[in-house]
Amino acid sequence: MFRSRLGLRARFLAFLAGLLAIAVLTTSLILSWTAQRSILEQTAADGILLANLLARSAEYADLITRDVEAELGRQMLVEATIAAHLVAIAERAKMSPAEVNRHLKAIADSTVLDEIWITDPSGFAVYRTQEDIAFTFSPDPAVQPQAHAFYPLLTGQSQSVVQDARVREVDTRVFKYAGVAGIDRPRIVQVGYEATFIEELRRRVGLTRLVDELVAGGHLVAIRVVDRNFLTIAFRAVPGGRDEGSLTNAERALVERAVREEGTVTTTGAGILTVAAPIFGTNNGVRAGVGATLVQLPTDHVLRVMQGQAWVAAGVATALVLLALAVSAVLARRVTGPVLRLTGAAAAVEAETCNPADLNDLARRDDELGELARVFQRMAEDVILRELRLREQLRELRVEIDEVRAAKQVAEITETDYFKDLRSKASALRERHRSAGS
Amino acid sequence: MAKIVSIHSFRGGTGKSNLTANLAATLAAGGRRVAVVDTDIQSPGIHVLFGLDEDRMPRSLNDYLWGACRIEEAAHDVSGQLGTTRAASGALFLIPSSIRAGEIARVLREGYDVGRLNDGFGELIRQLHLDYLLIDTHPGLNEETLLSMTISDVLLLVLRPDRQDFQGTAVAVDVARKLDVPAMYLVVNKAPRAYDAAAIRGQVESAYKVPVAAYMHQSEEMLELGSASLFSLRYPDHPYTHEIRAIAKRITEAA
Numbered sequence: 001m002f003r004s005r006l007g008l009r010a011r012f013l014a015f016l017a018g019l020l021a022i023a024v025l026t027t028s029l030i031l032s033w034t035a036q037r038s039i040l041e042q043t044a045a046d047g048i049l050l051a052n053l054l055a056r057s058a059e060y061a062d063l064i065t066r067d068v069e070a071e072l073g074r075q076m077l078v079e080a081t082i083a084a085h086l087v088a089i090a091e092r093a094k095m096s097p098a099e100v101n102r103h104l105k106a107i108a109d110s111t112v113l114d115e116i117w118i119t120d121p122s123g124f125a126v127y128r129t130q131e132d133i134a135f136t137f138s139p140d141p142a143v144q145p146q147a148h149a150f151y152p153l154l155t156g157q158s159q160s161v162v163q164d165a166r167v168r169e170v171d172t173r174v175f176k177y178a179g180v181a182g183i184d185r186p187r188i189v190q191v192g193y194e195a196t197f198i199e200e201l202r203r204r205v206g207l208t209r210l211v212d213e214l215v216a217g218g219h220l221v222a223i224r225v226v227d228r229n230f231l232t233i234a235f236r237a238v239p240g241g242r243d244e245g246s247l248t249n250a251e252r253a254l255v256e257r258a259v260r261e262e263g264t265v266t267t268t269g270a271g272i273l274t275v276a277a278p279i280f281g282t283n284n285g286v287r288a289g290v291g292a293t294l295v296q297l298p299t300d301h302v303l304r305v306m307q308g309q310a311w312v313a314a315g316v317a318t319a320l321v322l323l324a325l326a327v328s329a330v331l332a333r334r335v336t337g338p339v340l341r342l343t344g345a346a347a348a349v350e351a352e353t354c355n356p357a358d359l360n361d362l363a364r365r366d367d368e369l370g371e372l373a374r375v376f377q378r379m380a381e382d383v384i385l386r387e388l389r390l391r392e393q394l395r396e397l398r399v400e401i402d403e404v405r406a407a408k409q410v411a412e413i414t415e416t417d418y419f420k421d422l423r424s425k426a427s428a429l430r431e432r433h434r435s436a437g438s
Numbered sequence: 439m440a441k442i443v444s445i446h447s448f449r450g451g452t453g454k455s456n457l458t459a460n461l462a463a464t465l466a467a468g469g470r471r472v473a474v475v476d477t478d479i480q481s482p483g484i485h486v487l488f489g490l491d492e493d494r495m496p497r498s499l500n501d502y503l504w505g506a507c508r509i510e511e512a513a514h515d516v517s518g519q520l521g522t523t524r525a526a527s528g529a530l531f532l533i534p535s536s537i538r539a540g541e542i543a544r545v546l547r548e549g550y551d552v553g554r555l556n557d558g559f560g561e562l563i564r565q566l567h568l569d570y571l572l573i574d575t576h577p578g579l580n581e582e583t584l585l586s587m588t589i590s591d592v593l594l595l596v597l598r599p600d601r602q603d604f605q606g607t608a609v610a611v612d613v614a615r616k617l618d619v620p621a622m623y624l625v626v627n628k629a630p631r632a633y634d635a636a637a638i639r640g641q642v643e644s645a646y647k648v649p650v651a652a653y654m655h656q657s658e659e660m661l662e663l664g665s666a667s668l669f670s671l672r673y674p675d676h677p678y679t680h681e682i683r684a685i686a687k688r689i690t691e692a693a
Contacts (some may be wrong), residue, residue: 390632397633399604399645406608413579413613426588426617433442433560433589 012335016328017321024320028313032306039302043273047295048264050214050223051277054207054293058225058233058279058397061205062290065198066281069176076178079113080160080191087118087127088184100127114175115192121185123154137188145169146177153181153188165195174199208234215396221272221296225279226255228290251276251294259289271300338362338369342376349380352387356380440563442571443689444590448606450481450577452596453627456660457682458574459487460670462530464679464686466517467671469525470569473562474512475499475533477555477586478576479545482535487668488516490534498536502558503550508564509533509558521671531566535583552581556589579613587614592621592692594651594685598628599638604645611646621692623651625685631655651688684686 010227073165083104108129118127123137138144139151140206145170158181165176176198178294179190211223215236222237230252235244247255250267251274258276266275274296281290341362348354362373413419445458458474466472476484476499476610484496497512513531520530536542573586587593591615597603607624614622624642629635639650657678660669670679 167688282502387632390630393630394633397599397638399641400601401604401608401645403608406605406612409609409614413584415614419582419584422584422588423617429556429589430591430620433440433563 012332013079013325013328015045016324020321020324021317024313024317028310028317032313035309036302036306037078039305040268040273040299043297043299043302044266044275046219047266047273047275047297048277050220051264051275051293054214054225054295055277055279056222057207057210058291058293059281061207062279062281064205065201068201069165069195069198072176072195073178075193076176077160077162077180080178080180080189083116083118083191084180084183084187084189087187087189088182091184097126101129101131104129112193112364114194115190117179117188117190117192118182119154119188121154121187123151123188125188150177150188150190153179154186156181158188165198187391189381211236218295221298222294223296224251224294226291227296228288230255233291237398247294255292255294258292262289268299271298271303273297274297335369338365338373342373345376345380349383351419352384354380354384356384440568440571441591441689441692442559442563442573442586442589443592443594444573444575444583445466445588445594445596446575446583446610447566447577447596447603447609448579449542449603452577452598452603453654454596455484455578456487456598456669457594457625457685458572459484460668460679460682461685461689462570463520463668464670464682465570465689466519466528466530466675467525467688469527471527471529471567472570472572473531473533473566473568474572475559475562475670476535476572476574477582478584479535479550480542480576482537482542482630484574485534485537485542488514488519488530488532490514490516490532492537494501495534495536498534499542499558500536500541502533502552502693503545505554508565509561511596513562513566519668519671531562531568533562552585555582556585559589577678579610587619588617590619592623593619594623594625595648596625596641597625599626599630599633599642607646613649622648623685623688624648625651626653628656629653649688651685652692654678654681 030049030101080119086103087100090103102117104127108116116127116129116134117125119137119336120126125135125137128135135147137147137151137154139148141148146163150161153161160180162178163176165174167173170176174195176193176195177190178193179188181187182189207225211225211234214220215223215238220238221236222241224232224247225234226247227233230247232244232246237243254265254267254274254276255278259278262278262280264275266273268274274294276297277293278289279291279293280288322424342361345354345356345359356377359373359377363370363377365373374390414423445454447454447459455476455478462472462474474484474488477480478484479500483489495514497507499512501507502512513533516528516532517528517530520528526541533615557570559573562568573590575583575586595607595610595614597607611622615683624646626638626642629638635653639653642648643650655677657669657676659673659676669676670682673679
């Protein structure tokens with residue numbers, strides 16, 4: 001009896017617990033997976049948004065600095081033209097080069113203009129603000145990668161040249177140069193301007209500051225803005241993160257792809273999501289890729305979120321399973337308890353000790369077990385009644401013979417002539433058959 | 439030396455024919471040559487148990503009694519009913535009563551010569567080289583039953599444990615005693631299971647001073663099988679079959 005109770009109830013509970021555990025685990029897995037997906041998607045969306053914002057900022061910065069630099073170039077041409085007229089007047093006034101140079105140096109010292117170079121028809125800079133440097137222009141780009149661009153002014157092929165601000169080949173300072181052809185004779189009249197102002201402008205437009213603030217605000221690993229030559233314009237990483245260095249091959253490939261596809265591209269690896277967005281500007285009036293922004297976001301927090309969820313799911317699952325076990329135990333007792341009582345009652349019927357009234361409380365239940373109890377009660381009552389009747393019959397059963405009547409019936413037979421005849425011949429008849437056998 | 443065994447019950451419905459058929463089959467299966475004569479001419483029935491139907495019974499006891507044939511011509515070899523388990527020497531014959539309504543009516547109307555029946559028994563034993571001749575009698579104590587009792591070596595009285603059978607059996611036992619039947623046994627049949635077998639046996643034996651050869655319950659399997667075939671062959675391990683074997687043993691051992 002104990003074995004059957006354990007079996008039925010244990011199976012009931014194990015089945016329910018198993019079902020619940022499977023349901024909760026499945027749900028948790030699906031939820032975690034969906035959460036991971038959505039967090040990753042959100043991270044990517046954030047990255048794309050940031051990268052695009054930075055790219056747009058970089059585009060504006062590029063546009064503004066170009067406009068400013070173009071205006072600066074026009075002003076520098078004015079300055080060069082004035083210098084060309086000045087030198088023509090000075091030569092006509094028979095001023096010595098030393099005297100002219102003193103004037104030029106006075107201009108350079110008292111204004112933002114840094115350098116003035118004025119050549120003779122051979123290209124040698126006769127008049128100059130840096131008297132200690134003897135410089136001769138050459139048409140060969142191999143010899144003078146930067147200065148050769150001004151040589152056409154000497155030959156009359158070109159009347160004015162404005163160069164973009166760039167790192168000078170002789171030192172690492174950023175300079176902008178503009179020049180015009182001579183007024184009185186073939187010459188190159190060049191003015192130079194140290195363009196830290198342009199750098200300052202870029203910074204003031206806000207790209208670098210924006211990059212700094214974004215990284216300092218958290219949620220980002222690093223931001224890098226590069227120009228069309230993959231040189232870093234702005235970079236910022238979280239403290240303890242990577243050094244500025246230069247682009248890795250993978251990052252460079254990503255940037256190239258972003259520029260080629262004219263849209264953002266993403267890649268994930270080593271717990272970091274990298275988003276590259278191209279920066280577009282105008283190069284000689286044509287829209288072209290002028291650089292890219294790289295935004296790197298951490299993805300390991302996704303893992304942390306998932307771990308947190310897994311713990312919550314495990315806790316909920318355990319709580320649910322415990323609750324279900326408790327509820328099932330109560331339910332199982334409600335089901336198996338009556339079954340045990342009915343089994344006991346059946347055994348009692350067999351042992352003839354059953355009292356159907358003992359099941360009255362069970363029979364009052366209005367469920368299937370109540371129905372079973374009622375049927376069992378009726379059956380048990382029938383069986384008990386039948387047993388009682390049989391026992392009654394057995395008590396009455398006695399081999400009682402009415403001897404008088406029997407004797408009378410016997411006499412009726414034995415007193416017939418047939419019987420008397422038969423009796424007289426009986427032994428003879430038997431003997432006859434006995435001898436007839438094989 | 440052949441033994442004649444009469445199976446009788448004072449009232450009908452005691453399971454007498456079934457018992458006779460199963461007893462005959464058990465004896466024959468044990469290697470004996472056995473014949474069963476159905477003298478219950480007014481209400482024959484034992485042939486069904488041996489799988490005989492009307493069409494396969496061209497001759498019956500009735501034909502012999504009216505002089506239409508010799509007794510052995512009315513004997514049907516039903517050894518095939520024993521199946522494969524019987525000993526080679528065993529044989530089983532049945533001399534049925536006619537089940538044709540006209541022939542039954544003629545017996546009731548005209549009667550027959552009981553002496554001729556007695557001659558027939560002897561002839562059967564001789565012609566078929568019998569070891570046992572079993573006579574299934576008509577209930578009650580009419581002339582042919584009295585004759586059967588008289589010539590019997592063993593008389594089996596079948597009764598159910600109820601008042602009427604107790605009374606009727608007392609008469610049959612007394613009459614049999616007056617005929618000096620050499621061996622007489624009682625068979626209590628169709629006893630309800632609730633009864634205490636030992637108590638009933640004791641009461642019956644002390645009341646009649648006759649040994650009880652077998653005590654059998656109302657058997658559900660038997661009811662299910664009906665009269666379709668021989669129960670003891672179908673259920674060799676059933677308590678009923680064990681009791682049949684006990685009767686066979688008593689008969690075999692009777693002097």
